[in-house]
Amino acid sequence: MENQQRRTRVPREVTILIAVRFLATGNYQRGVGEEWILSTSQQVVSRCISEVSNLIVIHLGPICIQFPLQNIQKMDIKRGFSEKGGFPGIVGCIDCTHISILSPALEEHNYVNRKGFHSKNVQIICSYNLKILNINARFPGSTNDAYIWRSSQIKQFLQNEYNRGERNTWLIGDSGYPLEPWLMTPFDNNPPPNTPEGRYNQSHKITRSIIERCNGRLKGIFRCLSGERKLRYSPQKVGVIVNACAVLHNICIDAGLEFDEDLNQNDDNEDPDNNIQAHIQNPDLNQGRQVRQQIVQRYFTNV
Template sequence: MCDEELILFEFLEADSEENSMRRRRLDARAQFDPFDLEDNEFIKRYRLSKELVVGLCDEIRPAMKAPRRSTDISVETKVLTALSFYATGSYQRPVGDISAHSMAQQTVSSVIAQVTACIDSVEMRKKYITFPKSNDERNEIRVRFYHKFGIPGVVGCIDCTQIAIVRPNRNEERYFCRKHYHSLNVQLICDADMQIISVDASFGGATHDSFIWNDHPIKQHLENLQESTWLLGDSGYPLRKYLMTPIVNAIPNTPESHYTDLHVRARNVIERTIGLLKARFRCLLVHRVLHYKPRVAASIVNACVILHNICNRANLPAPQLSSREIMEESQMQLGVAFEDQPNTSSNNQALQQGVATRNQLILRLWEARRS
């Protein structure tokens, strides 16, 4: 056999193997319907219930590429493939090899990108991630915080969390965090029921929490409100009339200590929210590492937040992180105190307003305790 004939033979043989693999994948998808799984197993695998998956498919179907041939992948299979990736954090080949949505690795990558873009659309973000803009909406959240934690005026709790990503090709220094890995520093705000009402995944891991907050539109919105309402933040944030921080090293059995105890207990809801988000969607865990460019990784974070809120509203069972995973997350997150801005008249005035507001709140809580 001459060289030309040998090359042609090898090409035809490889093409035959590829076609055979494609047929096996089609047969695998046809023989197993994930919706035949028991409800608990379905939620364990995909995090959403069957009803929620059907609803999600209907919502994003207009934006998805419609199947034209019988061999094309359905919207449902694409969504389930992406959900499996979000839920497990496994790399694409294991996800693609699951019999329910068996497909090539390159196809899995394309499917995840397509579904993520559809979930992380402007319309979906506006529908499922909503910061309270009206007084009635703020009152509803404030009442929930007060009934649960005994602190008045709270409209949300704020914190940042590191989401590990692969080393980016451009502007690498922006993503190299103080724990010596590449990441996004994601700002989250939640309500008293662990519903995420704001997410910003646009900053690299080298960015300080307070810097992200200082340029955020919600900061300006709260500054302009003529009412007693505030977020709860840790010592990584500046004390302001709209952002209450704890008092470090408060003397026990004092009004300041009582305030800080209540503050810490209430603010813990954002830490639990972050833990639940990562337990539901383990692709966000620090040891999983998102193998995507920062922009796509940020879109995956947004999609997971939307899905978290969908699960939360439906009161779906909450998965748990293992003790090892909790320890890993804690060790790889940042705990950096607030780096104050240069002393200016406006900064000093804002700080003094924050001190005055916090002192009034401390006195109010102390008097409520004694009554």
Template sequence: MSCYRNCVWDTYYWRFLDDDEENSEQYGELLLARRQYKMRVRINIDNWDDLDFFMRFRLQKSTVRMILDIIQPSLEIDETRSRYIQPLVQLLVALRFYALGSVQIAVADFAGICISSVCRIIRRVSFALAQLWSRFIKMPKTQHELHAASREFYSIAKFPRTIASIDCTHVKIQSPGGDHAENYRNRKSWFSINVQTVSSANLKILNIVARWPGASHDQHIFNNSSLKMQLERGDYGHFIIVGDSGYRNTKYLATPFLRCETAAENLYNESQIRTRNVVERSYGVWKRRFPVLSLGMRVIISTVQLIIVACAVLHNIAIDAKEEVPPPEIEGFEEMLAATVVPNASNTEINDAGCVRDHLVQNYFAQL
């Protein structure tokens, strides 16, 4: 009796023949017969109430409609084509992939769309969202914005002159293969993109670099970023950013002491660590809202980079819209999330001449 099995590309099928059938000694033959297309029911935004929709797509319906108004021109295709997929459906497919953190075939079954269309949709929507980075991901520029940011950070732990907190986090991916695959293996022995972000006091992402493999050190990523060039050029005046001990102390980046010798240094460390913590909290919120950043992506590197930036844009839009943070739905998610942040503490402290840390200790914390 013949046995049939679907092929990966879901277009052709194999026919396996028994040895006794038709006196054939072959193991099987490929029948080039195209399978009949079956129209399936596609997702509709009205299929769920507000709570169910939020749990499945991690954003409220009103926020999704607002995003659609912005990116709809980028998602329009020829409506006369057969099996036309509406821009709203395309956006929901991408959001479901970001929220599900699973293989694309699961999203295809959920949306009633073939897997090849889901692959193209995820890339198209991610590209459209990533193009909005300059609108939604930006550092404070004007004096009013800089002073407002400094006041927000000062209210956390009374650390002066701070406008942002910087760190890196690892976004899990599958092995990209090729000669340079090991460059993506991080210190936790899994493959990742090392993503540098700068966070505001209210957990928004102000700057993002999502192009370095997991083996890259935080300081190396910062050295090659446009943010460092802006800081050295003095674009932010006397204001500074804070980071962990994986970064070098400079006149514009304050890091903690590895060994405190005075009360002022202890006070400095306590205030600096509490102030810096906002970037770690932003990672927790960001990855809980879009679990695909923690669970891993099985797409090519260029699409991974688009998805990371797209999720950063959506994260900032959600904060502006005062969206709630979705609860973790996966057992052990919090432990897995904590493991995605790889510390990069230096063994020895490196200080640049005139670093801001010594100035703050001598002229501010020693007076408290």
């Protein structure tokens, strides 16, 4: 942070408190500044939010948000997911969630999502303990989940690992995502509960609820993301704020902080229109079906 050379410079501790207070409450900047313990102007609050959010993302982001690359990290996450829902080989749950924003000045129509309000569509991958492993807050609200996934670095990484011979590692996502050898989605034909496919879907559903809880808790702790008040910033600044909240979310988990149960509410973002988009231009669909069938036969047939 800046050196405190000017007498009028807000102390570093107060700067951090102002920013975190805003992230936690989602209050208007003037309201945050008028709190007696902070007592600063709206302009100062705005600068504090920008400074602290940027520093969190730049300096703490690479440390606190890491996708598992080493085998020992993958094995630990796979074990945790298997204990939660009985689904093997999972290194992360993936889903998108909408962050409400004020109508932007540029390309406004791109930010109108399927529910009719302006937003950014944020892709999140989480671990079994709700820790965020990867986050992508670059896309406008009209972008569907499958498109965001296709441009993801994590997709490219998992695809490369598969091509190198990795055959027991995948993400898990809803029907809005394409079925690929490294991304398992449910069967769409609602198989009966006591069949192998039905048991697969049930385990898939239990496991996938983890990402819904993760998104719900993120918005529950950091109310600026909850949509109660739209984020009144440029889409780029909103992306920085979302990423900063994700970093702080992981710090809370690492610190072992406990949260109320109502902060673990599901954030169901599934959209039937997304299901159609997920299967468009998917050259890996047949291989994905083969891998999914192998999982069913190996883990869900003789239960």
